[in-house]
Amino acid sequence: MRRIVRAVGGWFDSRLKVRESVMPMLEHPIPAGAAGPKGWWYVFGSASITLLLVQIATGIGLALVYVPSTDQAYASLEYLNYRQPLGWFLRSVHYWSGSGMVVMVAVHMTQVFLHGAYKYPRELTWLFGVFLLLLTLGMAFTGQVLRWDADAYWGVGVGAAMAGRVPVIGPAIVELLIGGQTIGAATLSRFFALHVFVLPGLLLALVGGHLWLVLSKGISEPPEPGQPVDPKTYDAKYHELLKTGKPFLGDAMSKDALFSSLVVIAVVVIAALAGPKGPHGLPDPVLTGANPRPDWPFLWLFGLLSLCPPGLETFVMLVFPGLLVVGLLLVPFISNHGERAPSRRPVAVMAVTVAATTLAVLSYAGATAPWSPVMEAWSKDPVPVEMVRRSGPLELQGAAVFQNKDCRNCHALDGVGGRRGPDLTDVGTRLTHNQLIDQVSNGTPGGGNMPAYGKKVNPAEMEALAAFLGSLRPPGQPPARVAAP
Amino acid sequence: MAESSPPEPQPGPARRSVLRWLAGGAGAAAAGAVGVPLAAYLGGAVGGHPVNWVPIGRVADLPVGETRLHVFTDPVREPWDGACAKAGAYVRYLGPGDDGQPRFWVFAMNCTHLGCPVSWFPQSGLFMCPCHGGVYYENGEHASGPPPRGLYHMPWRVVDGVLEVQAPHLPTLQDTLEKPSGLVQLGRSRIGRPTGA
Numbered sequence: 001m002r003r004i005v006r007a008v009g010g011w012f013d014s015r016l017k018v019r020e021s022v023m024p025m026l027e028h029p030i031p032a033g034a035a036g037p038k039g040w041w042y043v044f045g046s047a048s049i050t051l052l053l054v055q056i057a058t059g060i061g062l063a064l065v066y067v068p069s070t071d072q073a074y075a076s077l078e079y080l081n082y083r084q085p086l087g088w089f090l091r092s093v094h095y096w097s098g099s100g101m102v103v104m105v106a107v108h109m110t111q112v113f114l115h116g117a118y119k120y121p122r123e124l125t126w127l128f129g130v131f132l133l134l135l136t137l138g139m140a141f142t143g144q145v146l147r148w149d150a151d152a153y154w155g156v157g158v159g160a161a162m163a164g165r166v167p168v169i170g171p172a173i174v175e176l177l178i179g180g181q182t183i184g185a186a187t188l189s190r191f192f193a194l195h196v197f198v199l200p201g202l203l204l205a206l207v208g209g210h211l212w213l214v215l216s217k218g219i220s221e222p223p224e225p226g227q228p229v230d231p232k233t234y235d236a237k238y239h240e241l242l243k244t245g246k247p248f249l250g251d252a253m254s255k256d257a258l259f260s261s262l263v264v265i266a267v268v269v270i271a272a273l274a275g276p277k278g279p280h281g282l283p284d285p286v287l288t289g290a291n292p293r294p295d296w297p298f299l300w301l302f303g304l305l306s307l308c309p310p311g312l313e314t315f316v317m318l319v320f321p322g323l324l325v326v327g328l329l330l331v332p333f334i335s336n337h338g339e340r341a342p343s344r345r346p347v348a349v350m351a352v353t354v355a356a357t358t359l360a361v362l363s364y365a366g367a368t369a370p371w372s373p374v375m376e377a378w379s380k381d382p383v384p385v386e387m388v389r390r391s392g393p394l395e396l397q398g399a400a401v402f403q404n405k406d407c408r409n410c411h412a413l414d415g416v417g418g419r420r421g422p423d424l425t426d427v428g429t430r431l432t433h434n435q436l437i438d439q440v441s442n443g444t445p446g447g448g449n450m451p452a453y454g455k456k457v458n459p460a461e462m463e464a465l466a467a468f469l470g471s472l473r474p475p476g477q478p479p480a481r482v483a484a485p
Numbered sequence: 486m487a488e489s490s491p492p493e494p495q496p497g498p499a500r501r502s503v504l505r506w507l508a509g510g511a512g513a514a515a516a517g518a519v520g521v522p523l524a525a526y527l528g529g530a531v532g533g534h535p536v537n538w539v540p541i542g543r544v545a546d547l548p549v550g551e552t553r554l555h556v557f558t559d560p561v562r563e564p565w566d567g568a569c570a571k572a573g574a575y576v577r578y579l580g581p582g583d584d585g586q587p588r589f590w591v592f593a594m595n596c597t598h599l600g601c602p603v604s605w606f607p608q609s610g611l612f613m614c615p616c617h618g619g620v621y622y623e624n625g626e627h628a629s630g631p632p633p634r635g636l637y638h639m640p641w642r643v644v645d646g647v648l649e650v651q652a653p654h655l656p657t658l659q660d661t662l663e664k665p666s667g668l669v670q671l672g673r674s675r676i677g678r679p680t681g682a
Contacts, residue, residue, distance in 0.1 A: 176528070
């Protein structure tokens with residue numbers, strides 16, 4: 001039996017030449033340090049590729065059922081969720097594995113940055129990596145659009161509104177992006193083609209280039225303090241290092257395989273427990289209840305756009321992302337030599353800390369979105385009973401005005417309600433009766449945070465509202481008064 | 486190739502360069518023959534804004550001083566558009582003006598900040614956007630939040646006592662409904678888009 005297998009294998013190999021061409025690649029020597037315990041730092045790239053393979057497999061599966069047309073897409077997603085056997089599971093794995101891919105690519109990039117592995121002679125490998133990050137994010141965005149629900153519909157709208165701000169050619173870009181005058185059938189088809197053909201094609205090509213560079217320039221040795229990279233001597237040193245190197249096909253590959261397998265198992269467990277994402281609200285442009293939110297990889301941008309001053313907005317939308325990308329592309333050219341160990345590169349460590357903290361804070365802000373009015377708070381959230389227990393008729397009427405005029409959508413009482421404006425639980429201690437009337441009537445001067453209600457609240461309602469707001473004080477606290485001049 | 490082959494008569498340099506030029510030229514022609522139509526195909530989406538009037542309702546039936554969301558089907562649509570073919574307009578009949586002609590406020594649903602759908606709150610007379618908290622007064626003017634301008638006005642007219650609005654394209658800051666982008670309009674004469682269905 002063994003002889004037959006060997007003979008058949010030999011027949012193929014004499015034609016395919018696998019043993020001559022592929023095996024040396026797998027067995028190429030890597031620095032001994034990278035094959036040792038420090039090799040655990042090197043597992044994130046292969047995990048990213050493994051998740052990409054999971055994405056391809058599950059993506060093909062989903063494409064067998066999903067209908068990329070705006071009248072059927074939502075129904076086909078529901079069919080996948082509820083009717084197609086294991087359809088929910090495939091959708092779930094595709095979503096969580098995609099999320100995992102964004103995480104792995106980011107972790108891989110951070111590791112490469114912290115270990116200075118992008119320095120000479122691996123600058124081009126880093127550049128390929130930056131474009132792989134962009135493509136991964138592009139897949140995340142186009143994938144979110146294929147989940148054709150309200151978030152997807154309005155997500156495209158937000159993208160188009162941003163593109164529409166590009167000077168002069170903005171409107172043409174919008175039409176190119178959405179495939180016509182309005183968001184519709186052509187839009188979804190475009191994003192389908194991008195998500196299924198264009199971006200994966202580019203992704204695979206760049207992964208190929210990235211891996212080829214890893215082979216041709218070799219895996220970097222684990223960084224050691226006091227062993228700076230000098231482009232003049234590095235190649236000879238590395239060549240010397242490989243003489244004691246270990247073949248990749250060995251411990252290193254086992255570590256990669258083990259870690260990738262654990263990642264896949266984790267993704268599958270999360271997918272099984274958490275289930276697929278959406279589809280949420282119907283993709284109907286005239287349903288005003290929509291409350292669109294981007295998927296998590298873009299929450300930081302959502303947060304940033306909400307928090308930046310209006311004057312900077314167009315810059316933050318159009319120029320800032322470009323600057324970030326240029327910054328990443330320039331990394332290996334700003335410092336392609338010198339120390340690689342994080343302990344000798346405080347600026348690099350600080351850059352990662354600052355970037356990670358910023359992303360986390362902005363993402364948290366984006367997830368909680370305190371700037372968004374709570375559209376149904378005026379009718380849904382009752383005035384806390386404690387606040388009106390001892391109120392007279394005027395204050396009670398004021399409380400009704402407060403709810404009816406939608407104040408609650410932006411102002412919380414006792415922590416419940418909108419958070420766009422200040423919580424008004426104690427407002428009676430801060431503003432006098434006249435100040436309250438002035439604030440409500442005129443809003444924030446110059447079109448700030450609060451609209452002017454002067455024309456929408458009649459004098460009797462205003463009087464009642466101010467009485468109610470003035471009564472909002474903790475027990476024993478005196479009302480606000482104007483300080484003596 | 487490692488194997489040595491018997492020397493063959495080499496073509497002269499002139500013939501070689503002719504061949505090279507020929508290959509380059511044919512390659513460019515072939516690439517153009519596929520690439521130019523493909524680019525035009527993709528660019529065909531930039532096709533200007535055809536003007537289509539959609540009836541909203543009889544003026545006599547519209548209540549004075551009330552803002553309402555009117556839903557209609559965009560005449561420029563594909564059979565497989567589904568709900569996306571729907572469009573909405575916030576319409577408020579202001580009653581007849583001094584000249585006796587009816588006056589209206591007609592706004593698109595898209596927030597001018599980033600295009601999210603605004604909701605109308607009749608109690609407070611405000612439009613509110615769920616995304617970043619843009620707020621507009623009942624006359625469409627910017628009240629608060631990040632929007633850089635008021636709501637987009639939709640062109641309207643009254644024909645035989647019926648209010649009609651212009652079916653909207655996706656309005657953006659440089660390509661509003663009142664004043665469409667000149668650049669996009671350029672494409673209009675070039676490609677006739679089907680407007681039926």
